[in-house]
Amino acid sequence: MGSELQGAGGYRVGDADRDRTADLLKEAHAAGYLTLEETDERLGTALAARTRGELDRLVADLPPEWRARQERGQPSAGPPPRQRPTLPAEVVWLVPLVTVITGVMLLAVLTRGFGFFPWPLLWIFFFAFGRRGRAGWRPPRW
Numbered sequence: 001m002g003s004e005l006q007g008a009g010g011y012r013v014g015d016a017d018r019d020r021t022a023d024l025l026k027e028a029h030a031a032g033y034l035t036l037e038e039t040d041e042r043l044g045t046a047l048a049a050r051t052r053g054e055l056d057r058l059v060a061d062l063p064p065e066w067r068a069r070q071e072r073g074q075p076s077a078g079p080p081p082r083q084r085p086t087l088p089a090e091v092v093w094l095v096p097l098v099t100v101i102t103g104v105m106l107l108a109v110l111t112r113g114f115g116f117f118p119w120p121l122l123w124i125f126f127f128a129f130g131r132r133g134r135a136g137w138r139p140p141r142w
Contacts, residue, residue: 010051010052010053011051011052012050012051012052013049013050013051013052013054013055017052017055018046018047018049018055020071021046021049021055021058021059022043022046022047024059024062024067024070024071025039025042025043025046025058025059026039026043027070028059028062028066031066033062033063033066034062042058045058046058
């Protein structure tokens with residue numbers, strides 16, 4: 001069996017390799033390099049291929065610079081990289097604002113007791129969350 005495997009073309013291929021070659025053949029047909037009959041014939045051979053050499057022979061007559069561009073555009077095998085969920089833009093200013101307000105309220109309650117009402121914070125609330133029209137924030141009509 002060792003004599004059968006000559007060079008890199010004798011290695012076995014998996015489904016991902018067959019799929020990449022099939023996609024390359026489909027792109028070659030879309031670009032006008034292969035006719036429909038050639039594409040069908042090569043796709044059948046690609047899906048039945050067992051070694052790297054068989055797959056390489058299917059795309060050997062395609063222009064090398066075109067093949068290189070197509071293969072660079074292919075996503076890497078494996079799962080896509082995990083992305084962090086994006087936070088709404090309001091979080092940038094809302095979280096610090098709520099933290100400061102909570103701190104002021106806590107400080108006021110601890111120093112003056114529960115009878116304290118935060119009138120200045122009420123104004124901040126009205127200006128921050130006041131009327132918002134289609135064109136953005138507008139001052140309230142009096």
